[in-house]
Amino acid sequence: MESEELRNVGLKVTTPRLKILSLLESSKAKHMTAETIYRQLSEGGEVIGLATVYRALAQFEAAGLITRHQFEGGQTVFELERGPHHDHIVCVRCGRVEEFYDKVIEDRQREIAEKLGFTLSDHALTLYGECSNGTCTAKNG
Amino acid sequence: MESEELRNVGLKVTTPRLKILSLLESSKAKHMTAETIYRQLSEGGEVIGLATVYRALAQFEAAGLITRHQFEGGQTVFELERGPHHDHIVCVRCGRVEEFYDKVIEDRQREIAEKLGFTLSDHALTLYGECSNGTCTAKNG
DNA sequence: AAGCAGATGAGAATGATTCGCAAGTGAGAA
């Protein structure tokens, strides 16, 4: 239940938050902009202000429920923190986003940070390229 | 001479472009925002519109003279393409930016893209962390 | 010196995100 998730991170359980969270959980698009979320809720008949969407997303992010990505050129997208950590590869032609995880890179990052005298707290790795023709057609997140 | 650089990439040699380029080359801060460049030129007595700064930066980027970075939370910063490719590590406390290059990661990225059916054209890797106390004090780019 | 495509400056326009505020609503206390 989404109410649990909210309570667990210390957020008051409210209708807007539940709607936004469950949209994120049910949507087939893994990466959504605030605008998209707002529009989909509106189309679903919900009356939720855009500002509220932004506020909720910021809180969810702070709570670790979702992650924010800023792929080049595009708007900020939000993604539910389901499984384990991963990075992204984005098709510069069709916008398709694939996820990947690579232990070698992850380990290497930590070593590099250490060598430079930093305590690594986060990282952002996004690859850009063109995906193979067959798959590369429409836009999606 | 900066005029050469402009001609080489097919850009008309104009005063604003020369001023902006030479500021980028002479500045001790490696990463500058459009706003910063605009302000520094203004303080230097130059009359160059902010829009012109943005236009020039976009053209320089397209020409490969500079690179654009979008570190999380902050504005877009531009950096002169001097030496070879590198990635960045940013101190989340003081904003200091260090550069690094790691062949293992670079190679790995290419392999991953290939495996996923992408032709890699670019990538963005930024590490975030806290730098060791001694160095971690003021803001800079 | 003349002509023109491309460049510039100033300010308006845009788009995404945040703020301010009055009204509304969870959730624990009584």
Added chain:
DNA sequence: TTCTCACTTGCGAATCATTCTCATCTGCTT
């Protein structure tokens, strides 16, 4: 169950970075 109150929300205004419009200007070629 009702009461309270801090936390929320919706709405529109405000902000911020960036882009566009357009009338004027300026490199570069002839």
